[in-house]
Amino acid sequence: MDILTWTYVLVGLSFALYIGIAIYTRAGSTKEFYIAGSGVSPLANGMATAADWMSAASFISMAGIIAFSGYDGSVYLMGWTGGYVLLALLLAPYLRKFGKFTVPDFVGDRYYSNKARVVAVICALFISFTYVAGQMRGVGIVFSRYLEVDINTGVIIGMCIVFFYAVMGGMKGITYTQVAQYCVLIFAYMVPAIFVSMQLTGNPIPQLGLGDTLSDGTYLLDKLDGVLVDLGFNAYTAGRKSTMDMLAITLALMVGTAGLPHVIVRFFTVPRVKDARLSAGFALVFIAILYSTAPAVAVFGIYNSIETVAGQRVKELPEWVANWEKTNLIIIEDKNQDGVVQFTPDIETNELIIDKDIMVLANPEIARLPNWVVGLVAAGGMAAALSTAAGLLLVISTSVSRDLFRTFKPSMTEKRELLIARISAAGAVILAGYFGVNPPGFVAEVVAFAFGLAAASFFPVIIMGIFSTRINKEGAIAGMVSGLVFTLAYITYFKFGVNLFGLSPSAVAADHWWFGISPEGIGSIGMLINFVVCYVVSKFTPPPPQKVQDLIQDIRIPRGAGQAIDH
Template sequence: MGLDLLTYLFVGLSFALYIGIAIWSRAGSTQEFYIAGGGVHPAANGMATAADWMSAASFISLAGIVSFAGYDASGYLMGWTGGYVILAMLLAPYLRKFGKFTVPDFIGDRYYSNTARTIAVICVIFISFTYIAGQMRGTGIVFSRFLHVSIDWGVLIGMVIVFFYAVLGGMKGITYTQVAQYCILIFAYTVPAVFLVMQVTGHILPQTGLGATVQESVNPIWAGKPVLVVLDEVVQELGFHEYTAGSRSTLDTFFITAALMAGTAGLPHVIVRFFTVPSVRDARASAAWALMFIAVLYLTVPAVGAIGQLNLINTINGQEGEGTDYTAMPQWFKNWEQSGLIAWNDRNGDNKVQYASGEAFVGGKPELTDDYGDLGQRLTLNPIIDSAVAPGFDPSQQPYANEVFVDRDIMVLANPEIAQLPEWVVALVAAGAIAAALSTAAGLLLVISTAISHDLLKKTLLPEINERQELVAARMASVAAIFISGYFGLNPPDYVAATVALAFGLAAASFFPVIVMGIFFKRINKQGAIAGMLVGLISTLAYIIYFKFLGGATEDLILGISPEGFGALGMMMNFVVAFLVSYSTPEPPEEIQAMVDHIRIPRGAEAAQEH
């Protein structure tokens, strides 16, 4: 059975499973659509939470960051995992005790203001659509390679699949679909990881891969040296910065880590998962289960990324070309080249592949075109042109060091092919990557539809609508959200993990402060919360738009803080503004302050006080 047939089989069976679960668990009420009826078992909810949170960024892109950035990727690893601990221990139990459907619900009631609720809905929309762009992009990449369609068509296929189980099943359908998706994605991630680590080091546990020594069969020159030592030596020889040392400033790394931590703790689609269990105790247990399920993948990522980079270099660097139109690259390279996510440009005309530091294509990614014209050179099997080449340009006279373009988002998906693993492993990875992307996309779509139908319509604009009308509005909002998210998937601001990091920054700057202050500070009032959210959201959004869409120069960065890390600065401004405004305006009503006390008092202690 060939790779294509195996891929169709694995992906097709997984789709059939997801849609079957959605039909079986179709939501029949708003409570089932919003919070799955509030009766999900903690272990099942922990598994669903892990799938919801471990998106395409975790499955597809995080190991790619580790592959190419090395130490600089530590901010992503620490930020995303550390933030979940903050959410699980500091916020989730209290929000569950509050007992509402959504984050805007909490903010609207805690700050006794429909204005605050509406601003929270706006924050949800910005965060979720930014986040979902990364998921749709990841889905498009998988379909592009394994189903032999364009990335754009891959995004459209993903939209159709999400429509079935997000719109029909609501949170009830999504929850049980995500349980299945977690099982698929974790199996699809760990099985290839075990193969990779065994092949390179002889160890069976991926978690020990970085410290293990490279086997002679991989490369006699590297034999007997630890993986990290070999990577340090190799990448420096190629002109890259030391793998185990950072190239980012310490301040920027700190702000990225802080933004991802606070953003994780403020993500609306993750927070809502803790409303689906029966009690506060179950919310705590659910958080513990989820953390354990998440750790399985995150402790595997470093070895997958590092060994993937080692295999990549060992496979392509120095390969001899054959003529001007074709290169003797391995088959995996030719397979991925068809997607436009990897390419070779013989810029000095020596028919030899040079993979090193620097951009092989000015402006980043190569452009796909059917017009060779006088401006381009043919790159291997694809009509991709180097946008820097101009009439009269003689590539043989240019001492370019790097001739290979590699999109970092392909690393996890390409790893099994690079390592020549069995074809069923390659197909399994495809199914797992799609599960990771679609599970998070569904959760985000539900959050968007709930914010619009419940928080904006039912609680603010049209309070007279009945439950049936509200459910119809939720499903209509889901459909609209799918089309908008598809657009952002077709036009993402960056690679998957960076796009997702921007969403975390928006969550850190807008939601995290008002949730923390809403639980632990009785004195924060509606004026302070509204002002803080607006300052945090607008400043962070403006910073992202300027540098990601308007071409802001690196020298314009404030204190060298990248857009992925600015959310931490926006968060600080949110806290400061909220406190200043709250303490210069009247205190919240007594019943609101009593409600805050009630949220924090354990149920047993509360009963004892009553007696």
């Protein structure tokens, strides 16, 4: 069968599986809709958390950005992986013990204020919509290539699928759908990586193939360095970002992870605090499989693409180039009319433009793997994008129905709350589709902005809310607002200032960044502002009520600690 037929078969079967699970696990109560009835096993929750966590940015875009950024792309690996460890060890067990469904729920009760709850809802919506924009963009990219439709049509198809199982199944349907999606995406990611590693180095383990030798005895990374230097680029293994920016981006991604509302809510779907810790451990193992493979996929992809395109005659280019040119995600323009593709760092002479987001998806075609592998990767990319999109949409609907409507209408019936949650999810799907059609950047970049917003708004008030009894509602509100506004303003100015404010490109160039920190890393500064403002305002305002202080002590200290044992 050809690529298109295999894609229809494998994507169709996976979609049928997801929809079947959504129908079978349809939520019948608000508890099932919000947290799957707290009845998910640690193993299943670990797989669902991994799928929720490994979004289109991880599956589709992370290897692409590493492929084109080289050493600098390692910030995404370090930040996202380290951030999950931070979340699992430092926050998840305490939040689970606190017993609230959502981050705004925690903020509202911990800071004994509906104003704080509303501010947290606004932060959650900003983060979730920014994040979901990247997922819907990933959905559109997959459909545009493999189903031979334009990206906008692909986004609309993805909206319909997510609408069905997110609105019907809620967290219960999403959880078990994500278990299936994890199995699909990890199989789809590893199979081509193993094949290409065998082709290039003879080593079936991609992580080891990355540091292995080619058939001519040259180390793969040394060969790639030489190829890029010969073309006029920096060596692949050489860093170009400043140390300050590397540190800031890594920190923003790490602490942003710990503030992501759609990941935090996963730890409420298990029965006990012990299960939350156990599922976090399972999830880390499942995540590590993909994350440790991503650098190898990046190197295999960029090496093969340069070898098969750069310096080749335009009329003799491989079939994969023509396939991806149809999507406008790869562009070849023979500027000097010599019939040969020139790949250079100079924009005036460069004749090859490759979208970072296609590297993983195009990798099997570049390596001339069997057609079924190409179709499998399409199914995996869809699974990654849809799993995270569903989780984010649930956070959005929960924030509206539970944290807003329930706050101002506490007498609302459970049936009405469930209806509002489903309507909110439907509205969120439509808005997410708009952002997918008009994304503010490529997938990993957009997701990095979401992490920065989470770092600047949620992380400080969550961490201080757990480990300090002195931080009060005034401090929390002031900290969240200042951190979010600063980070959002910085990103908007430096990423979109040319279009929004009519600024000259030089005014928003990298040499104007504060302390040399890029918009992707500015969340770390926003986080520090949040911490300082929160602490200072709390210092000069009344402390929290004694019952709140006692509650904080209770969630931190295990029951029975310090009690003597009678013999």
